[in-house]
Amino acid sequence: MSRLQAEHLYKVFGRRPEDAVRELEAGADRDQLRAQGTTAAVIDASFSVDEGEIFVVMGLSGSGKSTLLRMLNGLLEATAGSVRFDGQDLTSLTPGELRKVRAENISMVFQHFALFPHRSVLENAAYGLEVQNVPRVERERRATEALELAGLKGWEKSWPDELSGGMQQRVGLARALATNADLLLMDESFSALDPLIRRDMQDQLLELQKTLKKTIVFITHDLNEAMRLGDRIAVMRDGRIVQIGTAEDILVTPANDYVASFTQDVDRTRVLTAGAVMADADTAVGDGTGFATAAELLAAAPAKVPAHTPVYELFGPCSTSQVPVAVVDAEGTLIGVVPAGRLLAVVGEPQRGPDDVITTKAPEAEAEDAAGSEGDNDGKVNAHA
Structure with missing residues (x-):
């Protein structure tokens, strides 16, 4: 169920922002607006x-x-x-x-920790509840629970400057969690x-x-x-x-x-799964494949894996057999196959054209x-x- 919906959001900084939105809707680009002294920071963003x-x-x-x-x-x-x-x-x-x-x-966790240096870790974690006028005993209980969830049990009485950067960010996360x-x-x-x-x-x-x-x-x-x-x-x-x-x-x-x-530059083997790269099971069963039935292929497959298996776990079995890895559902039914050639093709680096340049x-x-x-x-x- 969708809880948050953004529909056709625009944010323009500068002169006559509403006029700029109309120009963008008519096909103007950022460069044209910038020449007029306005900056289109967000243009027609929609998502849920x-x-x-x-x-x-x-x-x-x-x-x-x-x-x-x-x-x-x-x-x-x-x-x-x-x-x-x-x-x-x-x-x-x-x-x-x-x-x-x-x-x-709605709680927000910032890049910079934004902790109060004169308040303890517990008091920082409880601050959002204090803003809500939650009674002290209740807010300290909830903040203590949130700190424990964030891995900071035992640090409640410490001061922010006694904590590492990672621990300070955990306090910020605990503060967001405490408000529920x-x-x-x-x-x-x-x-x-x-x-x-x-x-x-x-x-x-x-x-x-x-x-x-x-x-x-x-x-x-x-x-x-x-x-x-x-x-x-x-x-x-x-x-x-x-x-x-x-x-x-x-x-x-x-x-x-x-x-x-x-x-x-992404390590595709740790993001992609067997389900994402598999070929249809029919490609490995039937005339000319060497396997008359799915059962025969399953019996010969070097491994049988669920669809969520990371691709990097498939290299071992693919390297030991000419038979493709079998991808199966929860009942063990064949739903796809990953041949070695397909595995290598999918995880290989994509080619870039001469104009595909990323600036920093x-x-x-x-x-x-x-x-x-x-x-x-x-x-x-x-x-x-």
Whole structure:
């Protein structure tokens, strides 16, 4: 069931933003608007997020992803379009009503930890509940539970400066969890961490999600992080969403050369599954195949694996036999096969054309970074005021 819907969202900074939206709808591009003194940070973004889903929005700096996130909880007002959460149109709420929604229903975890240095770990984790006027005993109980979930049991009385960066980010996550918000918005939440700590936090989030089943929108510029965390991924470029799909969709059927260029360095063997790369079972059974029936193939197959098996686990069996690996359902019925040749073809590096160049920063990055920086400050004020 869809809990969050964004419909035709636009965010334009500068002069006459409503006029700029009409120009964009008529076919104008960002360069034309920039020449007129306006920046189109988000252009006609539409998507939905299901209950319990981790929906990742990824793109380069300046692509519009952080601006989009801030429109989802009203930290930035949309120039056009609507955001609905549990059927309620957030874009039509008053500032007071929005503050109430942010306090009770939507929590945000920032890239920078934004902890109060003069408050203990427990007090920081309980702060959102304090804003909600939850009684002290109750908020300390809930904050203690959230800290335990985040792996910080025993650190309740410590001060933020006694904690490592990863531990500080866990406090930020615990603060979001303590409010029991229905929707978590995570803006580059792990990108300031060292690689090993970052992976540990990703593990922590995935482990928590198994139990809590929160609805999460996660912003990142890192494709590997997006592939690891996202049930579905939206790829943004120049303010527009250019593809939405699972990690497998984006790897196997990229919407365009731009998306394909992102995926060239991804370890496809750890993202793709047997179900994603398998051929139809009929290709290995029947005339000329050597196997008259599925039962014969199953008996000769070097391995029988479920569809969710990571591709890297197939190399061993594929290298020991000319017979393809059998992909089976929960009842052991043959649903597909993975021959060695198909495996190698699918996981091989995609070819790039001469024009498929990724720059480290989009041309609009400086303008949006300035706007995003302002949004960051607004976010911190709203989250802690």
